Amino acid sequence: MLLQVQQENVSQKKNRAPKKRAKNQKRLLAPYLFLLPFFLLFIVLTIGPYFYALGLSFFRYRGYGSATFLGLANYLSVLRYHVFWTELGNTLFYWAAHTLPLIVISFSLACLVRWKLIRGAKFFKPIVFLPNVFAIVAVSLVFQNLFATQYGVINQFFHTTFPWLESASLSRWVVVLLLIWRNLGFWFVVFLAGLTTISPELDEAATIDGATVWQRLRFVTLPLMRPIFFFAFIYDAITSMRLYTEPNVLTAGGSLAQPGAAPVLNLLVTNLNAGNFGESSSVGWLLFLVTIGVAGVIFGLFRATGEVE
Amino acid sequence: MVSLSTQKQPQHRWTVRLFLLAGGYAVLIVVSLVSLYPAVIMLLNSFKSNSEILINPGGLPIHWTLANYANILYGSQALVQQFWNSVLVTVVTTLLSMLFSAMAAFAFAKYRFPGRNILFLLLLATIMVPMEITLPPQYLLFAQVGWINTYQVQILPFIVPVFGVFLLRQYMLSIPDSLLEAARLDGANEWLIFWRIMVPIARPALAVFGILQTLSVWNSYLWPQVMANDTGVAPLMVILPNLRDTVVGFLPVWGTIMAGCVLATLPILILFLTNQERFMQGVVMGAIRE
Numbered sequence: 001m002l003l004q005v006q007q008e009n010v011s012q013k014k015n016r017a018p019k020k021r022a023k024n025q026k027r028l029l030a031p032y033l034f035l036l037p038f039f040l041l042f043i044v045l046t047i048g049p050y051f052y053a054l055g056l057s058f059f060r061y062r063g064y065g066s067a068t069f070l071g072l073a074n075y076l077s078v079l080r081y082h083v084f085w086t087e088l089g090n091t092l093f094y095w096a097a098h099t100l101p102l103i104v105i106s107f108s109l110a111c112l113v114r115w116k117l118i119r120g121a122k123f124f125k126p127i128v129f130l131p132n133v134f135a136i137v138a139v140s141l142v143f144q145n146l147f148a149t150q151y152g153v154i155n156q157f158f159h160t161t162f163p164w165l166e167s168a169s170l171s172r173w174v175v176v177l178l179l180i181w182r183n184l185g186f187w188f189v190v191f192l193a194g195l196t197t198i199s200p201e202l203d204e205a206a207t208i209d210g211a212t213v214w215q216r217l218r219f220v221t222l223p224l225m226r227p228i229f230f231f232a233f234i235y236d237a238i239t240s241m242r243l244y245t246e247p248n249v250l251t252a253g254g255s256l257a258q259p260g261a262a263p264v265l266n267l268l269v270t271n272l273n274a275g276n277f278g279e280s281s282s283v284g285w286l287l288f289l290v291t292i293g294v295a296g297v298i299f300g301l302f303r304a305t306g307e308v309e
Numbered sequence: 310m311v312s313l314s315t316q317k318q319p320q321h322r323w324t325v326r327l328f329l330l331a332g333g334y335a336v337l338i339v340v341s342l343v344s345l346y347p348a349v350i351m352l353l354n355s356f357k358s359n360s361e362i363l364i365n366p367g368g369l370p371i372h373w374t375l376a377n378y379a380n381i382l383y384g385s386q387a388l389v390q391q392f393w394n395s396v397l398v399t400v401v402t403t404l405l406s407m408l409f410s411a412m413a414a415f416a417f418a419k420y421r422f423p424g425r426n427i428l429f430l431l432l433l434a435t436i437m438v439p440m441e442i443t444l445p446p447q448y449l450l451f452a453q454v455g456w457i458n459t460y461q462v463q464i465l466p467f468i469v470p471v472f473g474v475f476l477l478r479q480y481m482l483s484i485p486d487s488l489l490e491a492a493r494l495d496g497a498n499e500w501l502i503f504w505r506i507m508v509p510i511a512r513p514a515l516a517v518f519g520i521l522q523t524l525s526v527w528n529s530y531l532w533p534q535v536m537a538n539d540t541g542v543a544p545l546m547v548i549l550p551n552l553r554d555t556v557v558g559f560l561p562v563w564g565t566i567m568a569g570c571v572l573a574t575l576p577i578l579i580l581f582l583t584n585q586e587r588f589m590q591g592v593v594m595g596a597i598r599e
Binding site for chain 1: 326330333334336337340341343344345347348350351354362363364366367409410412413415416417420422425428431432435436437438439440441442443444445446447448449450452465466468469471474498499503524527528530531535545546547549550551561563566567569570571573574577578581585588589592593
């Protein structure tokens, strides 16, 4: 643990004989009582709805009247719908295009700040972290202001008229930029904390043995940081699959992004708004399978290059 | 150690080092500016009239105006109701989720009981399942009881966050059992041990979790957009992107929107500025487990 608990002096604890059998009865029940509220709500609000959604995905149900069993028809119709593949492609693109630059840049920044000659880490840390504090909706709207075609800051500054947000192929990159910009500080802080856990003696020992900066990074720092890299890639992938706010608010304000830039969750929402509860649920479960697949790929890549704990 | 190894090195090594150092600072300064710039734009544009933003989107306001703030506070685009909706939902959700997560975490960290591992694995297994899967069924369930467009529908689904249990359990594991034993010998019952000993000691972790949960609830967009988009109960985030000029051409009213963005950012920014270390610790506690 990073946070140290101040260990109180507990040596005065007395060793008394086990004379409290009756109290033990209460102690056996206690953990279940502590778990009860959480699990009761968790079953009603999370586990139950998961299974309900799974059930719904095999039925045609409009929210009223009776449900018709369809088997896998909802899944097949989603899989046959070209918009599903476009939007799934967008979600995967948003993840793939931002995750590597994000993690590489934030790690490099953390290394830079840890460099002995650089002063002022305390000053830079909160500034770089700041974008993570802003409301996602707010920064998406500000980026809309920056990248607007006619009245945007960027186009006016460079005297250009790129349709940054109107053209799907351009707006996808603006979304990637927003994702990197907003999450940079988050991973920077994580990597910085990770680097501080590496004992300086290790680095010094390597230096005395004649290791160059590059060798120290490659053979000392990177192997020690492996678990954090693994966590970063997995965590970022899982959250990227659920991407919704940034692309929609950035390119369409309060409405839904056009299919060329829309994430796959949009299909769940449009089906839900249309009252197709079965199809909406099947999109959700397909997204779950994609999440497992992406996490599996990352796990495989880490496994191929060494141990994963 | 640095000076020791450099003493033997020729002069040009120092120049290289100096260049690298200058480059390093340059990178940090550029990154800081890029991090801050959109926030500065947000603030500046909130003091421009809607028409000035179109001509002068990136510079200092030529005519400073408070019209946008007047508009979101009292005007036709008032966001006060939605602001308080956001605050209410965030505060209630965060407090309830802290209580329930802490109780569950306490049970997992400090008791051995049959079924512990299975229950914990059950929680672990749900990490990969996107929460949004529950949108269609929850919509049906909440519609059944007539809770669409209420506060409940925004609060209930978020009061049992699994990551809260993980984070708090991790911290509580590091608290020595002997403390609890001592209290038991003094005759404290299990609830008192939790409430009077565990909760105060775990306060740093609770604060960190509270901050993370506050951030995530405050940022909610998809859920309330589907479940509670009525202006009476909707949070700020749902209404903010929809501010339009109802008189002229239905265009986005950028000045007002930027003032709204400032309003949406301010509470969290204040929380950040007063709890900087906890914010960043929270990030780290989630990521590094040793």
